[in-house]
Amino acid sequence: MTAPMTPREVVAGQARAVAAAWSSEDAPESWWLTAETLTAIxxxxxxxxxxxxxxxxxxxxxxxxxxxxxLVQRRRPALARFYPEPGGRQPPRDDGFRAELVEFARTERDALAQLCATHRYQMNEVARCADVLPVLAAIGEEDGRPLALVDLGTGAGLGLHLDRYHYTYRSEGRPDRTVGERSSAVQLTCEVRPGGAPPVPREPPVLADRVGIDVEPLDVADPHTYDWLAACVPSEAGAVTRFAAAAGVARADPARSVRGNLLDVLGDVVASTPPDALVCLVDAYVHVFLPPAELRRFDRILGELGRERDLEWISVDPLVPLGPEARESVQGLDVPAGWVRDVRRGGVFGVIGRVSIRGGLRTGSVLGRAHPGGSWLEWR
Structure with a gap:
């Protein structure tokens, strides 16, 4: 009988799995800092x-x-020279980073422990909107009803503004496909890997309503909150620049948000949307962190709501449980066996799935997979 893993072994396995997603053979050089930080952990x-x-x-x-x-941004030690600034370039790889990081952690051990005890990790990666947009637009074109976007685990609400960004989908050997506001401050570029192509629409979907749910909706107009959210973004030049631009959009036109556990407030939020709208629940890297009992409870709630009105659930989540033992889609959908093997070899990616409920009947399918940072998309 195999002995259970210690907390150190579990955490080390999780850190290596996420680091692997940032250190693949084709990873751009700008990903080195994120990968090295997680490997060091x-x-x-x-x-x-x-x-x-x-x-x-x-x-x-x-x-x-x-x-x-x-803490690096607050203290500004010599270590800060490795971290990119919005609009700037990625500082080059330096073999001295690991030693400086370890010494900084040793010196600031108590402050780091206090930060971890009083904060939650909330990665607001706006690039994931490139995974959601094709699915949401296809739903709008198929159904014809106005769409009510409900963003689960909305954080700073950046995903609620996905129709206000500009997207470029790049495929080798094909012309770029673009959609959205060309003048938008948020410019998202996604590589489409060989295989199927996502259904890039001519225009972003029209939203009749938009509302976010989070246990702690976050106000990017608050300086401390902004600084913490910026620290949750991967230390990669493109990511920090995207976050700063998207935060500006959110500050300029705040969307409605509801505070509470999504399992407790989802019913009331759905009921608050226009009755003639098709409710589209969007979840990007939220359900992967729900314990199994809460995943089952969400599934029951979804079934109950689906008996009252039509629903869509778009998920971009890694396989669960997170880490090398991953084996299942959070939506209970069949995934290619090769994807499970890819995860177990060391890597994390989001599975893009769509579940539809019409007249109480539930159907669903896996549409593709994508990098956690939105850099690539692979469509089935």
Whole structure:
């Protein structure tokens, strides 16, 4: 009988899995800092001890990485030279980074522990909108009804403005396909891997309503909140620039948000949307972090709501449980066996799935998969 893994072993496995997603053979050089930080958390005792002390449901490797980035920006040690600024370039790889990171963690151990005890990890990666947009637009074209977007785990609400961004989908050997506001401050570029092509629409979908749900909706107009959310973004030049631009859009035109556990408030939120609208629930890297009992409860709630009105659920979530034992879609959809093997070899990607409920009848399918940072998309 195999002995259960220790908290250190579990956290180290999670950190390595996420690091692998940022260090593939075709990874751009700008990803090195994110990959190296997570690898260091898996391998360096001072960092691993800090991460292993964090409750498992608080995403230890990611939360600690965010705490390091936040404190680096506040303290401005020599280590800060490795971190990119919005609109700037990625500082080059430096073999001295690991040693400086370890020393910083040793010196700031108490401050890092305090940050991890008082904050939650919330990665507002606006690039994931490129995974959602084709699905949402296809739903709008098929159905014909106005759409009510309900963003689950909305955080700063950046996903609620996906119709206000400009998208470029690039495929090798094909012309670029673009959609959205060309003058938008948020410019998202996504590589489409060989195979099927996502249904890029001529125009973004028209939204009749937009509302976010989060246990702690976050106001990017608050300086401390903004700084923390910026620290949760991967330390990659494109990511920090996208976040700053999208936060500006959200500040200029705040969308409605509801505070509460999504399982407790979802029914009331759906009821608050226009009755003639098709409700589209969007979940990007939220359900992957729900315990199995809460996943089952969400499924029951979805079934109950689906008996009252038609619904769509778009999910962009890794296979669960997160880490090398991953095997299932959060939506209960069949996924290619090769994808499961890819995860177990060390890698994290979001499975793009769509579940539709019409007249109480539920159908669903897996549409593709995508990089956590939105850099590539593979359509089935």
């Amino acid at each position: 898996a391998e360096e005792d001072v960092l691993l001890d800090l991460a292993a002390a964090i409750p498992p449901d608080r995403l230890p490797p990611l939360l600690l990485g965010a705490a390091v980035g936040f």
